[in-house]
Amino acid sequence: MSQRAVGVGLVGLGTVGTGVVKLLQRNAQVIAQRLGFPLELRRIANRELETGHGLELDGLHFDTDVEGLLADPTLDIVIELIGGSDAARKLIHTAIGNGKHVVTANKALLAEHGAELFDAAAARGVDVAFEASVGGGIPILRALREGLAANRIESLHGIMNGTTNYVLSEMEKTGDDFEAVLARAQELGLAEADPHFDVDGVDAAHKLTLLVAMALGAQISCDAIPTEGIRELSPVDFEVAREFGLRIKLLGIARPRPLDGGGRRIEARVHPTLIPAGSLLAHVDGAMNAIAIHGDAAGPTLFYGAGAGAFPTASAVVADLMEIARAIRRGFAGRVAPLSYLPDHLEPCSIVPLAELEGRCYLIFGVADRPGVLAQLTALLAEHGVSIEAVLQRGGSSADSVRVHLLTHRTREASVQAATAAIARKTFVTQPPRMIRVEEGF
Amino acid sequence: MSQRAVGVGLVGLGTVGTGVVKLLQRNAQVIAQRLGFPLELRRIANRELETGHGLELDGLHFDTDVEGLLADPTLDIVIELIGGSDAARKLIHTAIGNGKHVVTANKALLAEHGAELFDAAAARGVDVAFEASVGGGIPILRALREGLAANRIESLHGIMNGTTNYVLSEMEKTGDDFEAVLARAQELGLAEADPHFDVDGVDAAHKLTLLVAMALGAQISCDAIPTEGIRELSPVDFEVAREFGLRIKLLGIARPRPLDGGGRRIEARVHPTLIPAGSLLAHVDGAMNAIAIHGDAAGPTLFYGAGAGAFPTASAVVADLMEIARAIRRGFAGRVAPLSYLPDHLEPCSIVPLAELEGRCYLIFGVADRPGVLAQLTALLAEHGVSIEAVLQRGGSSADSVRVHLLTHRTREASVQAATAAIARKTFVTQPPRMIRVEEGF
Numbered sequence: 039m040s041q042r043a044v045g046v047g048l049v050g051l052g053t054v055g056t057g058v059v060k061l062l063q064r065n066a067q068v069i070a071q072r073l074g075f076p077l078e079l080r081r082i083a084n085r086e087l088e089t090g091h092g093l094e095l096d097g098l099h100f101d102t103d104v105e106g107l108l109a110d111p112t113l114d115i116v117i118e119l120i121g122g123s124d125a126a127r128k129l130i131h132t133a134i135g136n137g138k139h140v141v142t143a144n145k146a147l148l149a150e151h152g153a154e155l156f157d158a159a160a161a162r163g164v165d166v167a168f169e170a171s172v173g174g175g176i177p178i179l180r181a182l183r184e185g186l187a188a189n190r191i192e193s194l195h196g197i198m199n200g201t202t203n204y205v206l207s208e209m210e211k212t213g214d215d216f217e218a219v220l221a222r223a224q225e226l227g228l229a230e231a232d233p234h235f236d237v238d239g240v241d242a243a244h245k246l247t248l249l250v251a252m253a254l255g256a257q258i259s260c261d262a263i264p265t266e267g268i269r270e271l272s273p274v275d276f277e278v279a280r281e282f283g284l285r286i287k288l289l290g291i292a293r294p295r296p297l298d299g300g301g302r303r304i305e306a307r308v309h310p311t312l313i314p315a316g317s318l319l320a321h322v323d324g325a326m327n328a329i330a331i332h333g334d335a336a337g338p339t340l341f342y343g344a345g346a347g348a349f350p351t352a353s354a355v356v357a358d359l360m361e362i363a364r365a366i367r368r369g370f371a372g373r374v375a376p377l378s379y380l381p382d383h384l385e386p387c388s389i390v391p392l393a394e395l396e397g398r399c400y401l402i403f404g405v406a407d408r409p410g411v412l413a414q415l416t417a418l419l420a421e422h423g424v425s426i427e428a429v430l431q432r433g434g435s436s437a438d439s440v441r442v443h444l445l446t447h448r449t450r451e452a453s454v455q456a457a458t459a460a461i462a463r464k465t466f467v468t469q470p471p472r473m474i475r476v477e478e479g480f
Numbered sequence: 481m482s483q484r485a486v487g488v489g490l491v492g493l494g495t496v497g498t499g500v501v502k503l504l505q506r507n508a509q510v511i512a513q514r515l516g517f518p519l520e521l522r523r524i525a526n527r528e529l530e531t532g533h534g535l536e537l538d539g540l541h542f543d544t545d546v547e548g549l550l551a552d553p554t555l556d557i558v559i560e561l562i563g564g565s566d567a568a569r570k571l572i573h574t575a576i577g578n579g580k581h582v583v584t585a586n587k588a589l590l591a592e593h594g595a596e597l598f599d600a601a602a603a604r605g606v607d608v609a610f611e612a613s614v615g616g617g618i619p620i621l622r623a624l625r626e627g628l629a630a631n632r633i634e635s636l637h638g639i640m641n642g643t644t645n646y647v648l649s650e651m652e653k654t655g656d657d658f659e660a661v662l663a664r665a666q667e668l669g670l671a672e673a674d675p676h677f678d679v680d681g682v683d684a685a686h687k688l689t690l691l692v693a694m695a696l697g698a699q700i701s702c703d704a705i706p707t708e709g710i711r712e713l714s715p716v717d718f719e720v721a722r723e724f725g726l727r728i729k730l731l732g733i734a735r736p737r738p739l740d741g742g743g744r745r746i747e748a749r750v751h752p753t754l755i756p757a758g759s760l761l762a763h764v765d766g767a768m769n770a771i772a773i774h775g776d777a778a779g780p781t782l783f784y785g786a787g788a789g790a791f792p793t794a795s796a797v798v799a800d801l802m803e804i805a806r807a808i809r810r811g812f813a814g815r816v817a818p819l820s821y822l823p824d825h826l827e828p829c830s831i832v833p834l835a836e837l838e839g840r841c842y843l844i845f846g847v848a849d850r851p852g853v854l855a856q857l858t859a860l861l862a863e864h865g866v867s868i869e870a871v872l873q874r875g876g877s878s879a880d881s882v883r884v885h886l887l888t889h890r891t892r893e894a895s896v897q898a899a900t901a902a903i904a905r906k907t908f909v910t911q912p913p914r915m916i917r918v919e920e921g922f
Contacts, residue, residue, distance in 0.1 A: 057777075061630060061777050064776075065630055065631070065632055065776070065777070068630075068631075068632050068697075069629070069630060071697060071821050071822060071825035072625075072629050072817065072820055072821055072822065072825075073822075074817075074822050169627070174778075175628075175775070175777065175778030175779060175781060176627075176778075176781060177622075177623050177626070177627020177628060180619075180622060180623070180626055180627045181619050181622070181623065181627070183514075184619065184622055184799060184802070184803060185611070185618075185619020185622045185623070185796075185799055186617075186619060186795065186799070187511070187514050187798075187799050187802050188503060188507055188510075188511060188794070188795050188798030188799050188801075188802065189507070189510075189795055190507060190510050255510075255513060316763070318760060318763055318764070318784060321758070321760055321763050322760070326780075328782075333617070333795060334506075334507070334791075335499075335503050335507070335617065335791040335792065335794055335795035335798075336616075336617030336618075336785055336786065336791070336792050336795040336796075337617060337785065337786045337789070337791070337792055338768075338784075338785065338786070339617060339618060339783075339784060339785035339786075340770075340782070340783075340784035340785070341781075341782075341783060341784075342760060342780075342781060342782035342783075342784070343778055343779065343780065343781035343782070344778065344779045344780070344781075347779070349776075349777040349778070349779070350777065350778050350779055352630070352777055353628065353630050353631055353775060353777035353778040354627075354778075356629075356630030356777075357626060357627055357628070357629050357630050359630075360626070360629050360630065361626060364815055364816065368810070368812055368815065370810055373806055373810065373815075374806065375514065375516075378514055379513050379514055380513060380514065380515075380516050383513035383514075
């Protein structure tokens with residue numbers, strides 16, 4: 039084994055790209071002490087030739103020529119950090135076609151076109167690595183693919199989006215409403231100017247698609263995942279949750295659900311979720327991520343860390359570079375299947391409809407403040423087979439309206455949906471009913 | 481790549497060995513779906529030929545002939561699960577000499593003789609894998625070796641022993657004393673008949689030795705790690721800790737400590753520790769483990785799971801089998817350095833003396849219940865430069881004695897030691913002073 043460096047090229051010099059450059063420079067020694075040879079960043083291509091503060095690019099080939107970089111024979115690995123879908127997809131295909139290994143953090147692209155890219159890479163004998171695409175600096179994909187590889191995974195519950203977890207933590211702490219906290223998060227750079235991908239759960243659904251493949255060997259369409267964001271939550275929800283011994287988190291949740299006649303469907307969903315205040319996930323605050331995985335052998339496990347940010351993401355990108363560099367030195371690629379299961383064993387699966395879920399629910403009704411309304415409300419719930427564990431009544435937004443907060447016993451979600459639909463049609467209802475699911479026992 | 485199975489032999493059919501057999505049988509399909517070929521357990525050697533309940537060994541070669549197993553040409557990998565030191569060491573050397581890869585869970589052996597075994601394996605071109613030796617089912621060694629490989633590790637705080645964490649959780653919950661809770665743990669099979677290794681911190685020190693090598697590239701002697709167990713803790717400590725906003729955990733702690741003139745020492749220690757009640761580690765209860773690692777790039781991370789038990793440990797053993805099986809199929813071994821850093825970069829390091837630590841301390845004094853004693857006590861602390869953040873006085877064991885609980889401001893430990901030594905000599909002292917260190921900011 040010669041001590042020749044492995045050559046790396048980077049496309050995209052935004053926040054994460056800058057972090058990768060700095061990390062490769064700063065930790066070159068510790069990286070070489072673990073690898074036995076250096077990783078050499080040789081070339082960077084970016085749309086613009088301005089760089090961030092303190093970036094030292096002397097001796098590097100730095101220009102706007104992406105095609106030139108992808109064809110550069112001195113590069114073994116290309117890092118794609120331009121984001122987005124079409125251009126990134128084309129870029130990765132070109133890199134693969136040129137025999138380059140690829141490292142990317144692009145979860146949206148992989149959730150939608152992963153199979154196609156992994157197939158192309160396998161055919162060309164190169165690797166596509168993507169640890170940075172889920173859970174930022176947490177080595178969660180490696181944990182699923184190798185550390186827990188002997189397990190049948192029974193459930194997965196994850197706080198997978200740092201922006202929303204920050205917003206929820208702040209709403210809970212300050213009592214401020216969603217819009218106010220989001221504005222602060224945007225000022226702090228913790229939320230995008232257009233927060234849709236984060237606050238509506240889209241980003242979490244992309245990540246869940248990848249985790250479902252790796253944990254369960256199941257191919258699902260990320261568009262088919264029932265996905266609900268955090269815009270509808272109000273400060274009083276957090277207060278009431280606390281009184282019920284619960285906390286609210288935006289979770290991505292997945293479980294295999296065997297069908298009676300053989301085969302299986304996948305329970306996969308993203309929504310605000312009430313979880314026991316004593317659980318570890320409930321203590322994950324601020325812009326952090328954590329993924330709780332239950333394996334049939336390992337039992338409950340949890341992986342916690344920063345879900346985003348230049349250096350945490352760079353930590354994952356460089357870990358992938360190191361793994362691929364080892365493979366290059368050994369003269370092979372494809373040591374581990376990218377989605378943990380061999381492609382033949384990745385099975386297209388349908389997703390369990392929410393109506394078939396069973397669990398406790400937290401319901402919020404805005405109703406007229408007059409005698410008999412609570413009796414009518416609970417009677418309608420009872421008619422639909424929804425029984426109540428706890429009730430809490432709090433002042434509403436107007437003088438003649440009150441908010442009723444209910445925690446149900448375990449119920450089939452179809453019953454809850456039917457009951458709330460029936461209640462919503464009543465004249466005593468002043469605001470559309472809302473529902474937050476409770477998850478426990480993970 | 482042929483689809484020929486990789487042959488596995490197992491020495492030692494105790495609790496974990498039985499778990500490994502069951503897991504290989506139960507999850508054969510998912511393992512093959514991830515590997516692309518089967519792992520075949522072909523032969524078991526054990527001192528006794530009785531097996532646990534429900535174990536199905538049809539078609540397996542099962543006898544007491546360890547030497548025969550180690551020489552069996554149909555085996556590629558040998559699992560060592562006999563525990564202990566001398567016999568296991570000899571067994572692993574023989575296996576390596578015979579060209580077998582080895583998987584072991586034997587932390588005591590590796591902490592003391594790891595370097596020698598890894599050298600022998602590298603010389604023979606085989607792997608020695610040991611994920612099961614630290615943190616049971618948590619893939620913590622892989623996380624350090626690969627997932628966080630781009631990081632300089634800045635600190636490591638771990639609950640590494642499930643038995644002691646169970647005992648501490650129960651003492652806190654029930655208010656019962658150490659002996660009573662230990663007896664219950666022994667009845668439940670959560671503590672050994674001779675609990676010395678667990679409750680005196682020896683097991684945690686073994687694990688810390690391995691983690692220090694992998695996280696910091698530092699070779700330390702596990703006998704040199706300052707190690708204190710949990711026997712001295714009393715129920716009132718937990719009450720007082722709670723009033724101070726802290727919880728008590730037995731932690732293994734490590735940090736690199738650069739020396740002014742270049743080079744470095746390692747802060748490495750195992751002792752009962754007060755940690756902020758709001759930290760994730762403080763919420764790790766019962767027989768669970770968790771390791772918090774701070775990387776310079778990834779930032780704070782935490783890895784949580786079952787620290788022991790047949791199936792969690794088997795989960796880690798089989799993950800190692802799968803990784804080695806992949807290497808065998810690719811015709812090489814030694815893809816990753818066993819202790820993360822290449823052997824040349826594992827540097828012998830000395831350990832920072834406890835007297836040089838700086839931090840808050842919790843002090844417990846039993847003193848005579850008469851006027852002026854508290855004034856004398858605090859005057860002696862002040863004389864030694866130890867200033868006090870909070871004081872709490874509680875009834876002592878006898879009518880004319882009281883317990884004084886103090887939380888100090890940040891102080892050098894040498895000052896605290898000098899102060900408590902001076903106080904211990906006073907006639908008003910009715911019980912030897914005790915000290916528990918506070919750790920924060922991880």
